[in-house]
Amino acid sequence: MKFKFKDRERADELVQLINRRVPDRRIKIVHVCGTHEVAITENGLRSLLPDRIDIREGPGCPVCVTPTSDLDAALKLAERGAIITAFGDMMNVPGTAKSLNELKSEGADVRLVYSVSEGAKIAENTEKQVVFLGVGFETTTPMTAAILKDDPPENFSILPSNKLIPPAMKSLLELPDNDIDGFIAPGHVSTIIGVRPYESLAEEYGVPIVVGGFEPLDILYALALIMNQISNSDPKAENGYNRAVDYEGNPKSKKLIKEVFKETDATWRGIGTIPNSGLTLNRNYEEWNALNRFEVEPEEGIEEPPNCLCPQVITARATPGECELFKEKCTPSSPYGPCMVGEEAMCNIWYRYGGRPKL
Amino acid sequence: MKQEREVILNPMCLAIPGEVLAVEDERATVDVGGVEQEVRLDTLSEDVAEGDYLLVHTGFAIQKLSPEEAQETLSLFDELIETNKQLEEEREV
Ligand code: SF4
Ligand code: SF4
Numbered sequence: 001m002k003f004k005f006k007d008r009e010r011a012d013e014l015v016q017l018i019n020r021r022v023p024d025r026r027i028k029i030v031h032v033c034g035t036h037e038v039a040i041t042e043n044g045l046r047s048l049l050p051d052r053i054d055i056r057e058g059p060g061c062p063v064c065v066t067p068t069s070d071l072d073a074a075l076k077l078a079e080r081g082a083i084i085t086a087f088g089d090m091m092n093v094p095g096t097a098k099s100l101n102e103l104k105s106e107g108a109d110v111r112l113v114y115s116v117s118e119g120a121k122i123a124e125n126t127e128k129q130v131v132f133l134g135v136g137f138e139t140t141t142p143m144t145a146a147i148l149k150d151d152p153p154e155n156f157s158i159l160p161s162n163k164l165i166p167p168a169m170k171s172l173l174e175l176p177d178n179d180i181d182g183f184i185a186p187g188h189v190s191t192i193i194g195v196r197p198y199e200s201l202a203e204e205y206g207v208p209i210v211v212g213g214f215e216p217l218d219i220l221y222a223l224a225l226i227m228n229q230i231s232n233s234d235p236k237a238e239n240g241y242n243r244a245v246d247y248e249g250n251p252k253s254k255k256l257i258k259e260v261f262k263e264t265d266a267t268w269r270g271i272g273t274i275p276n277s278g279l280t281l282n283r284n285y286e287e288w289n290a291l292n293r294f295e296v297e298p299e300e301g302i303e304e305p306p307n308c309l310c311p312q313v314i315t316a317r318a319t320p321g322e323c324e325l326f327k328e329k330c331t332p333s334s335p336y337g338p339c340m341v342g343e344e345a346m347c348n349i350w351y352r353y354g355g356r357p358k359l
Numbered sequence: 360m361k362q363e364r365e366v367i368l369n370p371m372c373l374a375i376p377g378e379v380l381a382v383e384d385e386r387a388t389v390d391v392g393g394v395e396q397e398v399r400l401d402t403l404s405e406d407v408a409e410g411d412y413l414l415v416h417t418g419f420a421i422q423k424l425s426p427e428e429a430q431e432t433l434s435l436f437d438e439l440i441e442t443n444k445q446l447e448e449e450r451e452v
Contacts, residue, residue: 115417
């Protein structure tokens with residue numbers, strides 16, 4: 001499929017448009033998606049834009065925001081002999097004592113999977129208990145629901161750590177020292193939930209929220225729509241990614257989530273507890289919850305190591321460069337804090353693209 | 360380096376477009392970037408036929424795409440650029 005989304009001419013036009021619309025002050029735009037950050041840095045978009053547009057990544061990577069308590073629970077389950085299946089991104093995240101990878105090297109059965117269905121398949125072929133570490137945002141949750149509705153093997157269960165994006169955006173807007181001028185909402189989360197959940201946020205906080213795709217033109221387009229809203233003083237929720245996002249989202253996937261999960265308060269690494277920002281299995285599916293099956297109580301873990309600025313970075317109040325450990329004590333091969341671990345975590349990306357991604 | 364590869368192949372939050380080669384019940388064979396992949400359709404509301412484009416996330420379809428829709432997006436970019444040019448011109452007059 002040949003989409004011409006890298007088209008230079010259109011990019012120039014959109015940049016000019018942004019330039020004409022952007023107010024004469026510092027403008028802070030926050031996106032909440034690791035994939036957006038990669039697209040922005042890889043294509044050097046910051047260098048095309050005026051310096052006063054400051055684009056930051058909020059809590060956009062489920063790896064970074066998964067609390068140590070959930071990781072520690074997974075480690076406990078592995079120690080009790082369960083096979084742990086997890087997305088590759090989760091393998092190196094430090095828990096309180098160690099990471100899944102470290103546990104694996106000590107002999108625990110931890111397996112990397114590309115999808116929840118693979119976890120269920122592993123369970124089909126063994127007598128042992130198999131646990132899937134259910135991390136991820138709204139994009140990833142319908143798959144877990146589909147598997148649980150589709151008669152999964154009895155020795156399969158889920159460690160639910162699924163999270164919701166709109167409550168996280170709200171928590172950022174609630175921070176008194178966080179002057180956010182606009183959000184680029186995550187494209188594929190919005191494929192599932194649609195644009196409507198952002199409406200009340202945009203209205204209540206008077207902030208533009210535009211759903212953006214992942215090609216350079218998509219992102220410039222989303223920025224142009226935001227600048228348009230700012231200069232017209234007309235903040236609202238808007239769809240800038242029509243080819244993949246319907247206003248109401250994906251009804252079938254939304255229904256699956258509703259049928260299997262229920263909202264719960266959740267801990268976000270670097271932020272703390274946000275009310276109703278997580279999903280756990282509802283009453284009809286409780287038996288598939290690994291915490292119930294193994295009677296494991298998640299315990300408060302140790303969040304960031306001392307001096308790590310992750311809480312500020314995750315809430316878009318600091319950039320990685322402001323952390324004194326960045327590139328010194330903290331690197332992708334030897335991460336000190338959680339924001340250096342995920343491939344699309346802010347500190348990790350900034351490290352790989354030379355410290356300050358202004359290409 | 361190896362680790363970096365793994366993660367790029369394993370993007371938990373990424374969805375990739377692919378073309379449907381065949382459909383059987385709730386499953387489709389999809390060409391995702393030249394690699395044939397089995398994709399589950401039970402997360403999708405619409406019906407799917409051979410030749411459709413799907414957005415695929417961890418082995419599940421989350422959205423049907425059409426090349427026309429992609430085209431439509433490009434014309435949306437142009438529309439925004441155009442209206443703004445007109446606005447500018449009006450202002451300058
Ligand atoms: S590293 Fe990227 S793909 Fe993996 S969880 Fe984070 S944002 Fe998603
Ligand atoms: S550079 Fe490392 S220590 Fe500093 S904020 Fe990022 S993850 Fe934390």
